[in-house]
Amino acid sequence: MSHGVPRVAVGEKTEASRRKELKQIEAYQGLVDNVQAKIKAEEYTAETLSLTSALLSQNPEYYTIWNHRRLVLQHVFAKEIHSPPAEDAESKPPPGLTPAQHEITLLIREDLAFLLPLLKQFPKCYWVWNHRAWLLQQASQYLPVTSAKHLWLEEMALVSKMLSYDSRNFHGWTYRREVVKSIELLSAQEQLSALELDDKKEEKKEKKPDQSMTESEFAYTTKMINTNLSNFSAWHNRLQLIPKLLKERNADPAARRKFLDDEFELIITALYTDPVDQSLWFYYNYLMTNLSPKTSPELRIVADLTNKHRIDYLDTQFDLLKDMLEDNKDCKWIYLALVTYTPEYLEIDAGNKKITTLELSEWLDQLDQLDPLRKGRWLDLRKSLNL
Template structure:
C-alpha cells in the first residue's frame, strides 16, 4: 500500500502455532500493562516510573488517546512544578517539584509487566537516562518527551493524538519556561516539521501542525513577528516539488491576503500579483502530467472566485472594477478553450468553461447567446460522458436551459 506515493511496508506473517502463541503473549502483556496503568493513575501515582509505563503502552498503541491524557496528568499534577497565578515563567535551571508520595519500585514494575520489544526498550531506556541525568528539570522533561514522541511521529505520521499531544507539550513550555527558551523549542519544531514534510509533502497533519507552529512563533508572547513572506516562499518551493499538493496550494491561498496587506500593496501591485498567480497556475495546468490534477484546479477556482465573488475580490484586489473583472474573465475563457487542444478528455476544463461562461453572462446582465448556449450544451454532453457520477449536477444545468 502507498499513500501520497510514499510506500508503506506490508507485513505478511503466516499464522503458525508458534506465532499464534507469541501473539497471545503480546495481547496478555498489553492488557496487563493497561490494567497496571489504570490502577496507578487511579491511585494518583504521578511518578517517573508510571510515565515510563505510559511510554511502553504508547509505543505499542499510539491511538490510545486516554493514555495521552493520563500522560498530561502525570506531568501537570506530579512532575512539572506547580504554577501559581503570580509565578513567572520557569528558567531552564529550575527543577521539578516533589514527585508523588507513592512510588513504584523497579521490581514492582518488572514483576507486573514483561519486557517489551527491543526497540521500545531502547526508547524507554534513553528517555529514563535523559530524565534522571538532567535532574528532571522542566526543560529537560519537555525535551525528553519530545524525543520520545519523534519516533512515533515517523512511524505513525497520520495519528491525530501524537500531533495534538506534541502541540500541548510545547504550549506548556510557553507557560513554564522563559520566553527565549520556549521560542527556541518552537524554532526547532519548525525545522522538524519541515523534515517531516520532505518525507511526505502532502501530509495534511503536518501542514496543519506547521500552521500552529508558525502562529506561535508569530505571537506576541514569544516576541514574534510575521512570517508570511517566508511561509509564502515555502509554499512556492513545495508546489514546485509536487504540483499535486492540496495542502501547499491551500496554505498559499490563506497567506495571500495577509501578505498583500503587509506589503501595503496598491491597486497596481495587486493587479500584477493576481496576474502572476494566474501565470503560475496556468503553467501548472499545462504541465504534461498535471492537466487532470484536482489540486491545481481547486487553486484555479480560488483565483477565479476573487474575480467573481465580491468577498473574494477583496482578498486580492478590492478595487477591481466590474469592467476589469469582465475583461479578466473573458481572457480566462479564451485560455481555457486553448487548453482543450490535446486535453479533450479533461473534465475540469469543460466544467470551468461551462461555469465561467454562465458567470460572464450574469456579470454582463444578459442571456447566453445562441453560440454560447450551443457551446454549453456541447460541454455538458462531454461532462456526462467523462463524469457520469455527477449526472444529476449536469442535468440541473440542462434543466436551467444552460443559461
C-alpha cells in the same frame, strides 16, 4: 503507497504467529490495566510515565493514554515549580533559568525525544502531533520567552524536515501553522519586553517591525509547490496566507492586481503541466472566485474590480481553457470549469460572443460521458442555462 510512503504488506498468519500474537495481546491488556489502575490511584510517578511510554510505543492511537501521560507531566511540572531548589544541586541551571525551569526544560526535551521515533513511524497519527504541541505550549507557559521560542524554532526545523519526507501530510501542514503562530506570538512578546527594558533605561530606539513569518511561509509554499505540483496542502496554505500577506505589504490596487495576475500565471502553467490534478483546480477555483462580484470585497485579492476588468479576466481564462482542451479532450475538469464559470460570464456580459450555445451544450455532453454518476447535476445545469 500513500503520498510516496510505502505500506507494509500483511501475509497469512501461521499457528505459531497466532499464539505469539495472543501472548502480545495479553501483555498489552495487562499494561493497559496497570496504567489505568495507577492513574485511578493518582500515582503520577516516573513509573507511571514509563508505563505510558511502553503502551503508546505499541499503540500511539490510544488517545486516553496520551491524556493520562499529560496528567502525569502536569503533576511533575507543578511539583517542580512549587518545590524549593535543592541545596546540593550538582550543577547550576543555564543563565536565565531557575532550577525548576531547567528541570521542566529537560523533561520537555526528553518527552519530545520520546515522540520522535513515533512521529517517524506514524506520521499521520494526530495524537503524536497533538502531544508535541501540548509539550511546547507548556514550554510557553513555564519558561522564559526566549527559552520557549528556542524550542519552538527547533520544532519548526523538525516539521520542515518531516514535510520534506512527505510533503502532502496535512497533519504536518496544520501543525506547521500552529508552530508559526506560536513563534510569531513569542517574538512579539520578546520584542515588547525589549522595548519595556529600553524605556526603563531611557534609551530611545526605533521600534522594530512585527516579527511576522507570513512572507517566509508564503515563499515556503512556492518552494513546496515547485517541488510537487500535486500538493493540495501547500496550495491550501498558500490561499490562507494571501489576505495577511497583502495586508502586511500594504498592497495598493495596482500591486494587488499584479499579484492576482502572477497567481493566475502560476496556476495556469501548472494546469498545462497536469490538467487532471484536482489540487490544481482547487486553487484555480479560488482565484476565479476573486472575479465574482458576489464574493465579499474583504476576501478578494483585488477589491475594486470593475465589470470591464472581470470581462477581461474571463475572456483570457476562457481562451486559455479552450486552448488547454485541444490536447485534453477527455479531461473532465476543463469542461467543468468552462461550464461552471459560463453563467457568471453571461451575467456580467450577456451579449458576449465568446461562448456559443452549441459549445455549452457540447461541454455538458462531454461531462455526461466523462462523469455519468453526476448526470443529475449536469441536467440541472442544462435547465439553469435554458439548454
